[in-house]
Amino acid sequence: MTAIEIQDLSYTYPDGRVALRGVNLRVADGDVLGLVGPNGAGKSTLLLHCNGLLSGQGVVRIFGEPITAKTVQRIRRRVGLVFQDPDDQLFMPRVFDDVAFGLLCQKKPAEEVRRRVAQALAQVGLAGFQERFTHHLSLGERKRVAIATVLVLDCDILLLDEPTANLDPRGRREFEQLLAALPQAKVIASHDLGMIQRLCTHVALLDNGRIVASGPAAEVLAHRDLLEAHGLQDSPASALSAPGMVEQLTG
Numbered sequence: 572m573t574a575i576e577i578q579d580l581s582y583t584y585p586d587g588r589v590a591l592r593g594v595n596l597r598v599a600d601g602d603v604l605g606l607v608g609p610n611g612a613g614k615s616t617l618l619l620h621c622n623g624l625l626s627g628q629g630v631v632r633i634f635g636e637p638i639t640a641k642t643v644q645r646i647r648r649r650v651g652l653v654f655q656d657p658d659d660q661l662f663m664p665r666v667f668d669d670v671a672f673g674l675l676c677q678k679k680p681a682e683e684v685r686r687r688v689a690q691a692l693a694q695v696g697l698a699g700f701q702e703r704f705t706h707h708l709s710l711g712e713r714k715r716v717a718i719a720t721v722l723v724l725d726c727d728i729l730l731l732d733e734p735t736a737n738l739d740p741r742g743r744r745e746f747e748q749l750l751a752a753l754p755q756a757k758v759i760a761s762h763d764l765g766m767i768q769r770l771c772t773h774v775a776l777l778d779n780g781r782i783v784a785s786g787p788a789a790e791v792l793a794h795r796d797l798l799e800a801h802g803l804q805d806s807p808a809s810a811l812s813a814p815g816m817v818e819q820l821t822g
């Protein structure tokens with residue numbers, strides 16, 4: 572079953588900046604697609620098209636259904652997006668209200684909402700944060716809340732834009748374990764090639780709005796020269812090497 576199918580998608584921002592140029596991509600259900608590419612490549616723009624927040628020329632299908640004005644509301648319930656910037660995601664004064672928002676819109680019973688909010692916050696390492704003021708949290712904590720607002724909805728597809736940026740090393744490791752245990756199809760845009768290598772079944776390399784390479788993760792990531800040519804690897808011994816010396820020393 573195809574979770575996401577993107578056909579010949581192009582998008583130009585209102586100011587004339589061309590961000591996507593004829594993108595074709597397919598994500599099967601259960602696949603984890605790593606979306607890599609330099610700053611400005613179009614990764615975030617592409618994710619915004621996968622749940623209809625932007626719509627360009629071309630077709631995006633979710634489980635076979637094209638995203639149109641008619642289908643977008645229904646599709647958005649199936650496709651959760653964690654924004655690159657948590658401040659684009661969070662808008663309520665308290666953590667509970669942000670995480671509960673989607674469930675309350677679905678008119679879920681209060682007891683279920685409380686239970687699922689508590690569970691989602693625990694999943695991102697923020698158990699007991701319900702009553703905290705969102706704007707008092709650190710950036711990494713806000714990022715975790717943003718992730719919880721999507722996890723709580725139990726969507727069929729997860730789109731994650733730089734999910735581990737601003738997380739501390741333990742938070743990154745725990746989040747990777749959490750993602751690995753979630754069965755849904757996922758698209759993860761990230762510069763963290765180590766995480767991409769550990770989590771993704773497939774990788775697409777985007778540059779200047781075009782897919783430069785895509786395929787099984789091991790194959791695409793093995794093209795060191797290609798990654799380097801598109802600004803992704805600064806030295807042969809960087810992210811994709813064996814476990815780090817520090818990890819080995821500290822056991």
Ligand SMILES: Nc1ncnc2c1ncn2[C@@H]1O[C@H](COP(=O)(O)OP(=O)(O)OP(=O)(O)O)[C@@H](O)[C@H]1O
Nearest residue numbers: 584586588589590609610611612613614615616617
């Ligand atoms: N709202 C906007 N208006 C105009 N141009 C935009 C807008 N948002 C993004 N762009 C431009 O579109 C292109 C793609 O941007 P996008 O944010 O999708 O890149 P990205 O691959 O996610 O980069 P990064 O790695 O920095 O997150 C860039 O040239 C960017 O300057």
Ligand SMILES: [Mg+2]
Nearest residue numbers: 614615655732
């Ligand atoms: Mg981005």
